[in-house]
């Protein structure tokens with residue numbers, strides 16, 4: 001049988017749909033997914049896309065035939081011009097070399113050393129956590145940022161420098177999203193000086209990190225933090241460390257990949273627990289009086305976070321580009337096609353999940369857990385699986401345990417709106433917070 005590209009939209013309908021999608025990305029994709037049974041094509045003239053929430057195709061692209069699929073220019077070029085060439089923004093041989101170098105630093109036994117720093121940061125944060133009607137999102141955003149900074153640098157990073165890094169990370173994401181959504185305005189961003197302004201902020205952020213690295217090199221002590229790990233890593237073939245600029249690239253990547261994702265997951269977790277008092281009570285009871293290592297392994301807490309990330313995956317979408325002509329099931333995938341992976345859709349697909357839209361952490365418990373590997377991708381999959389996944393889970397359960405032992409949450413007066421940008425952000429998460 002001759003294979004053809006998946007059904008979908010020809011050129012003019014694609015243009016109309018793209019406009020609709022900028023206004024309502026998730027709704028527009030859900031509508032097309034149900035119309036075309038989970039996989040559809042979009043023809044934008046110069047670019048052809050295949051969007052999918054099909055478990056089989058996603059598995060094929062990320063795992064079984066990953067060699068034929070690279071990250072698209074959105075991550076490598078658009079983000080790369082501000083962050084440099086690091087794990088998230090590189091492809092091919094350079095990416096593999098960096099992954100092999102850095103991966104061991106994120107193994108579970110290595111990140112054990114960071115739990116105490118995470119716990120100390122959480123405890124300090126909770127000391128001043130407000131009660132009453134609270135928008136928890138900006139607070140959790142700041143906490144997640146402080147955790148990444150503290151586990152990277154251990155030493156106290158001055159407030160002004162922290163702020164400079166935080167502003168850069170937030171501004172650059174916002175700018176990149178505008179470039180991606182308005183490709184026709186890229187000339188204007190250049191002409192108006194906006195591009196230059198953001199490149200200057202990137203240079204400023206690099207200067208801050210460079211000075212922290214130089215301070216560390218003069219200081220002879222060991223800190224057992226992520227910076228020590230990056231400075232001590234050696235390439236297998238040459239026995240050489242990374243250059244200073246390479247270390248800066250990787251630090252910027254860890255900063256951007258490792259804080260908003262976590263802040264989103266935690267905010268959605270508290271939102272869901274506020275709406276499900278029985279689940280909140282059970283998680284609180286199951287996680288009383290635990291040692292730190294028991295907290296990290298606690299099943300009830302982990303399941304709350306897993307289920308929250310099923311319903312609200314912080315990385316709600318990703319993409320890859322086909323390097324050569326390919327085919328999957330009945331479909332052909334021509335070289336150059338951008339595959340848009342709609343994790344949000346797969347995680348809520350009623351064909352794959354029973355009672356798909358309900359919040360049920362116990363679906364992840366050992367007794368109920370069916371083989372979810374092929375339908376659950378909060379951290380991606382295959383060789384480009386999130387390198388910080390164990391770190392992120394540990395950090396999130398450490399926070400959740402401390403928080404629910406100290407505070408009770410109920411729904412606030414306003415429901416959050418989803419802002420699907422680079423990550424799946426809530427605009428605000430208003431909750432009623434009381435001490436327990």
Ligand code: HEM
Pocket residue numbers: 087088099253254257258259261262265313314315318319377378379380381383384385386387388389391392
């Ligand atoms: C809830 C928290 C997090 C979520 C949901 C998340 C999700 C993801 C996903 C889905 C990817 C793969 C993207 C793709 O395939 O296109 C990824 C990659 C990555 N993540 Fe995370 N992440 C989280 C936290 C972290 C943390 C805490 C760090 C670092 C400390 C981190 C560092 C990275 C890096 C460096 C990559 C690129 C890996 C590579 O391509 O080799 N992430 N993350």
